[in-house]
Amino acid sequence: MTPDECTFFSGGHKGTEAEFGMQAERWGVKEVNFSYEGRQPARDRGLVVLSPEEMMRGDISMEIVCMHMGRSYSGVDTIRKVMQLLFHMVNKGFQVFGIGWIQPNDTVKGGTGWAVELAKLFNRPLSIFDLDRGEWFSWQDRTWVKSEPVIEHNTFVGTGTRDLPEAGRRAIEDLFRRSFQTSAKA
Numbered sequence: 001m002t003p004d005e006c007t008f009f010s011g012g013h014k015g016t017e018a019e020f021g022m023q024a025e026r027w028g029v030k031e032v033n034f035s036y037e038g039r040q041p042a043r044d045r046g047l048v049v050l051s052p053e054e055m056m057r058g059d060i061s062m063e064i065v066c067m068h069m070g071r072s073y074s075g076v077d078t079i080r081k082v083m084q085l086l087f088h089m090v091n092k093g094f095q096v097f098g099i100g101w102i103q104p105n106d107t108v109k110g111g112t113g114w115a116v117e118l119a120k121l122f123n124r125p126l127s128i129f130d131l132d133r134g135e136w137f138s139w140q141d142r143t144w145v146k147s148e149p150v151i152e153h154n155t156f157v158g159t160g161t162r163d164l165p166e167a168g169r170r171a172i173e174d175l176f177r178r179s180f181q182t183s184a185k186a
Contacts, residue, residue: 003028009093012041020158058087090118095125095153099160099168129171151179
């Protein structure tokens with residue numbers, strides 16, 4: 001598979017999603033960034049502004065989100081829109097990559113955790129770069145297994161922390177290099 005056969009899906013947020021987008025652009029991967037009216041994403045390459053009706057397709061009870069995540073959320077209106085965007089990203093992109101922190105209950109910290117839970121529910125290939133351990137882990141047989149993932153599907157998602165440290169940036173760069181170094185020059 002070559003980069004020009006792939007499409008990257010994101011919300012275009014600053015930090016992890018912006019870095020994934022920059023790498024996608026660098027390697028010649030198509031990019032789609034979902035947003036909604038009134039929101040200004042950090043990346044607008046391939047911007048798709050979802051209508052209120054389209055956003056509602058990704059709506060879910062916050063009680064269900066809290067149950068899956070094992071925590072509660074404040075600012076429900078804002079987090080609901082984030083959860084809706086994450087639904088559209090994971091629904092369109094098959095393989096899911098994230099940068100964040102794997103919690104003791106096997107969820108991932110923050111909004112990224114909902115993308116992870118959706119990937120688990122949709123039975124999607126899922127890999128997280130855990131910032132505490134400085135290593136990639138993939139979800140296999142209901143547990144996190146140390147891995148060195150590559151982009152293996154022509155649609156994929158990249159999401160994670162908005163405060164991306166250098167280790168996370170390098171992990172994204174290395175992921176693209178491992179995946180595409182033999183098929184393209186960047």
